[in-house]
Amino acid sequence: MIEYIKYQEKKYPVRISTYAMKMFQKETEKNIDDLMDINDIALYEPLLYYSMVAGAKAEGTELDIKKEDIEWVLDECFIDFIKLIPKFFPENVVGEGQVEAISKKKK
Numbered sequence: 001m002i003e004y005i006k007y008q009e010k011k012y013p014v015r016i017s018t019y020a021m022k023m024f025q026k027e028t029e030k031n032i033d034d035l036m037d038i039n040d041i042a043l044y045e046p047l048l049y050y051s052m053v054a055g056a057k058a059e060g061t062e063l064d065i066k067k068e069d070i071e072w073v074l075d076e077c078f079i080d081f082i083k084l085i086p087k088f089f090p091e092n093v094v095g096e097g098q099v100e101a102i103s104k105k106k107k
Contacts (some may be wrong), residue, residue: 002055003084005077012065012073013055014081016088020050035085041078045070048081 004011006043021032025038028034034041051071056063066072 001088002058003087004055005052005073005080005084006017007065007073007076012063013059013061014051014084015055015058016047016051016085017054017058019057020047020054021048025051044078044081045074048074068081 002015003012006012011040018103024043024047025031028043034040035047049065050068052065052070052073053063093102
């Protein structure tokens with residue numbers, strides 16, 4: 001499954017795959033379940049980056065965004081990314097309540 005986010009008027013494929021989760025875990029030394037800690041918003045940056053790499057790979061392209069720029073991508077599409085995460089997990093790792101809580105905290 002592939003979802004899409006929009007950044008600077010361009011659609012990018014996003015796929016929260018085993019690769020994305022493995023790289024997230026390797027970089028952060030945390031599990032995907034740790035995203036429930038809404039006090040550490042920085043955890044979303046590596047997840048988004050590796051999910052975009054996986055999305056591009058699934059579509060047979062290469063990601064044209066550098067890892068060091070992912071903070072700006074997330075800054076523009078944070079809520080959209082949060083909303084698509086549950087689509088990849090039937091158990092709803094991130095639920096609607098968390099989206100609402102994070103939205104309020106970000107303001």
